[in-house]
Amino acid sequence: MDLTSRDLELLDTLTRKVRVLTIQQIARTWWTTSQRAIENARERVSVLSSRQLLQTQRVPAHPELPLEAPAASWNIGEAKPDFGSVSYRLKARWKDHLVSTLCVSATSSSANRFSGHGGRFPRQVERSHDIHLAAVYLRYRQEQPELVPGWIFEEQLREEKQRRSGRLPDVIICTGSTNKVVEFGGAYPKAKLEAFHAYCKEQELPYEIW
Numbered sequence: 001m002d003l004t005s006r007d008l009e010l011l012d013t014l015t016r017k018v019r020v021l022t023i024q025q026i027a028r029t030w031w032t033t034s035q036r037a038i039e040n041a042r043e044r045v046s047v048l049s050s051r052q053l054l055q056t057q058r059v060p061a062h063p064e065l066p067l068e069a070p071a072a073s074w075n076i077g078e079a080k081p082d083f084g085s086v087s088y089r090l091k092a093r094w095k096d097h098l099v100s101t102l103c104v105s106a107t108s109s110s111a112n113r114f115s116g117h118g119g120r121f122p123r124q125v126e127r128s129h130d131i132h133l134a135a136v137y138l139r140y141r142q143e144q145p146e147l148v149p150g151w152i153f154e155e156q157l158r159e160e161k162q163r164r165s166g167r168l169p170d171v172i173i174c175t176g177s178t179n180k181v182v183e184f185g186g187a188y189p190k191a192k193l194e195a196f197h198a199y200c201k202e203q204e205l206p207y208e209i210w
Helices: 005-016 023-030 037-050 083-092 108-113 127-143 145-150 154-163 190-203
Strands: 054-061 072-074 099-106 151-153 171-174 179-183 207-209
Touching: 005 023, 005 037, 005 099, 005 108, 023 037, 023 099, 023 127, 037 054, 054 127, 072 190, 083 190, 099 127, 127 145, 127 151, 127 171, 145 151, 145 171, 151 154, 190 207
Parallel strands: 179 207
Antiparallel strands: 054 099, 072 207, 151 171, 171 179
């Protein structure tokens, strides 16, 4: 089938940047000016699914949080954040019940076609995390598009782990001169945040925790 530029970017996003997108995320990102954004997104995803390029799954997930800014950030030479306070804020924001959510992922065929990743949906314990990491990516796409080419997410980092030691962050953004870690902070306890900071400090990696 003939793929539009919008199709190509959506497929590239789901094979090389994030594991999953909700239909709402797709609609507000790629049909921004449409009065039928959700309907248009559903229709195009259905077409791409019929061609075995995308797959959909309706599952319970936490409603998407409004991610306006990182919950914590750190740069080389700075004092570490107050992780007791950060942990409290990360845990306190999960107040709503799960809702039925239409999720979209790439297929194995897409992964092969775009030299990326696909073929499985996030597991239950990954689902809300992956949806929110996708939300962070979409903020970068909108606000700092120059950094998007350097966005290397977990699946690609896992492939490279044979050549790298240590932890596996959600994302490393490579800019050529410096790297930065991006992590979505779920309901991280203080001890996990401390360990994450220690790793990034040792590797001299600035970070953001959303």
